Amino acid sequence: MGYFRSGQENFVLKDIPEAIFSSFNEDIRPRLRESPFLRLPCDTIPNQRTFVYKYLDDDLLSLVRKQLPVQARKQILKASLRGIAELHSHDIVHLDIKPDNIMVNYRGTGADMTVDQVQIIDLENAAYLPKGRCIKGMLAGNDNWRSPEAHLKGELNKPSDIFSFAAVCIYAMLGKVIFGADEDLRKHEAQGAFPYVIRLQRQVSYFGDRKGFNGLITHIGDDEINCQVLGFLWDDRVADYHPYKPFLEWSNVIDDAEFKDIILKMTNLDPQQRVTAHEALEHPWFSGSEID
Numbered sequence: 001m002g003y004f005r006s007g008q009e010n011f012v013l014k015d016i017p018e019a020i021f022s023s024f025n026e027d028i029r030p031r032l033r034e035s036p037f038l039r040l041p042c043d044t045i046p047n048q049r050t051f052v053y054k055y056l057d058d059d060l061l062s063l064v065r066k067q068l069p070v071q072a073r074k075q076i077l078k079a080s081l082r083g084i085a086e087l088h089s090h091d092i093v094h095l096d097i098k099p100d101n102i103m104v105n106y107r108g109t110g111a112d113m114t115v116d117q118v119q120i121i122d123l124e125n126a127a128y129l130p131k132g133r134c135i136k137g138m139l140a141g142n143d144n145w146r147s148p149e150a151h152l153k154g155e156l157n158k159p160s161d162i163f164s165f166a167a168v169c170i171y172a173m174l175g176k177v178i179f180g181a182d183e184d185l186r187k188h189e190a191q192g193a194f195p196y197v198i199r200l201q202r203q204v205s206y207f208g209d210r211k212g213f214n215g216l217i218t219h220i221g222d223d224e225i226n227c228q229v230l231g232f233l234w235d236d237r238v239a240d241y242h243p244y245k246p247f248l249e250w251s252n253v254i255d256d257a258e259f260k261d262i263i264l265k266m267t268n269l270d271p272q273q274r275v276t277a278h279e280a281l282e283h284p285w286f287s288g289s290e291i292d
Contacts, residue, residue: 010055011042020124021049027128031090037083039103039119056103056119064172072113073172074289075210076104079118081286085167085277087120088158091130095156096146097121097164099171115291143195144180148174148203149271151196152226159271162280166266172193173259174252176180178202184243204230205237205244207267215270258285 002013009151016024032040044051060076068076080102087094094101097120105117125247127135134155141150147163150156170178188198204213213234220226247253248265253260262285265275280286 012014012053012055014053016049016051016124018049018081019079024124028092028123028126029049029153031092031128035083035086036257037086037119038123040123047091057105059100060104060168060172061099063098067110067252069111069113071289072115074286075115075291076102076118077169077172078286078289079282079291080120081165081277083120085160085281087126088277091128091201092126093129093156093158094120094124094126094161095140096142097161097168099168100167143199144177148200148216148269150201152220152223154220158276159274160264162277166263169263178206196205201233201236201242202244204233204269206247207264208234208237208269212269212273216272229271238264259288
């Protein structure tokens with residue numbers, strides 16, 4: 001990746017592997033119109049397979065560490081969700097929703113910060129999945145933000161983006177990477193546990209109910225090993241020897257009924273029961289969070 005300046009504007013140069021370059025130009029770009037919530041190439045260097053993008057100031061991963069005002073966090077999240085909704089309306093699934101793929105232009109710092117623009121980036125690896133199609137058998141996305149079905153290499157579609165976005169919302173509002181490689185994960189890994197199983201245990205423990213769990217089992221289908229793993233994790237979800245309390249019981253969300261409600265709607269273990277991006281945008285928690 002490189003940078004250059006032209007006049008008063010800064011730009012990003014991103015070299016793209018040939019297969020991805022072709023796929024984006026054939027399947028993704030023609031289906032998307034210019035949007036304030038999606039970063040699309042503003043130019044291309046075809047013989048070098050290079051996309052040119054407008055530069056944005058910072059990503060959400062970094063900004064959360066700078067003590068953003070609550071309203072700014074909600075503005076960034078709602079604008080990001082509008083970008084996801086735009087993709088989904090064209091049957092495009094991002095597959096790698098995470099805070100460092102949400103870029104922000106802003107002014108000021110701390111309580112005086114003003115959000116000017118928010119865009120979802122890294123659309124080159126997105127997939128066009130018209131009705132009836134999905135991706136399966138692929139470990140898509142980042143470990144820390146991946147949905148349960150993605151960890152299990154099951155069928156992926158729009159609901160997988162929604163689960164990942166819910167994890168981003170929790171990070172933005174609480175400052176916690178809840179599926180991250182923390183001390184607890186490293187301890188279990190040292191004892192021989194697979195990292196993806198630890199993350200799945202957290203997902204089942206935080207967000208699982210019987211109906212959602214059964215839906216996930218159905219979604220995974222005839223993968224007997226993964227169904228056995230999930231069964232063990234379900235039985236183990238409230239064990240005394242791990243600290244994974246249900247999300248509803250977290251002390252830092254217990255008084256925020258609207259936040260709890262939208263997160264649980266986006267993290268249903270059953271992908272078919274998660275809210276859509278458009279439905280989530282109508283939720284009361286996002287009201288009054290437009291960028292001026």
